[in-house]
Amino acid sequence: MIQQFQLRLPEYRRGYHLITSHIERCLKDLPEQGMVNVFIKHTSAGLTINENADPSVRADFETIMNRLAPENGPGYQHTLEGLDDMPAHIKSSLIGASLTIPVVDGRLGLGTWQGIYLCEFRNYGGSRQLVITVYS
Template identity: 45%
Template sequence: MRQAIHHLSVQARGRGLVEFTDDARRFVDDTGIRTGLLTLFCRHTSASLLIQENADASVRRDLERYFETLAPEDAARYEHDTEGSDDMPAHLRTALTQVQLCVPVEHGRMVLGTWQGLYLFEHRRDPQRRDIVLHLLGQ
């Protein structure tokens, strides 16, 4: 068994989805590991990770609008506002999604579906730089 780890820095312009599939693909390629499991972990409480369709941008826009209705910015609803009015809604959106993903690796490639991509889902309004840890275990 071999393993490799990498910290990937992803820049988000603000709220929304940022695809990083190609960055993860390069990491897997560079390791030389042919069969294994790639774990991705977002080290933040106001951003999350998704595997989502990467062919039609309207899917991403609809997701963003839906989460705005689930956890709206509304100062009257929340006690926690330490980092601004978008702080608590960002935490709620993260709690409703996930900060960790696992993707199988077979024949040296991530086993994603035809239209699947890896996304950072940024939940804060302002630009953010996010750290995603990629850990590949295999042979």
């Protein structure tokens, strides 16, 4: 059986934001076993799973990604939508647009220190929309 949900997230500032609780609220009746796919419908934000305890992880992500794809990077041609736009597209491709998470005993099978992050790469990205598909 396949179930699908759409989830609109609140607007977040640029950075890495734990959204696990938003997704779990959307998934009230998970099967005992299965898979969940979470897909973000945007090209300037991404999704990742990483440590959910120490906030310095989020700051370090921002630092490293800004080194990999800096604003005003040399040679960017796509510049009409702002200095943060092309770097946001690059970061989105590096991080990725979807996650697949196992369902174990009716819950997301995340590890103790794992959380799902919205990676907002725009200074003013607006509300982001997710498609969540449950396979059982």
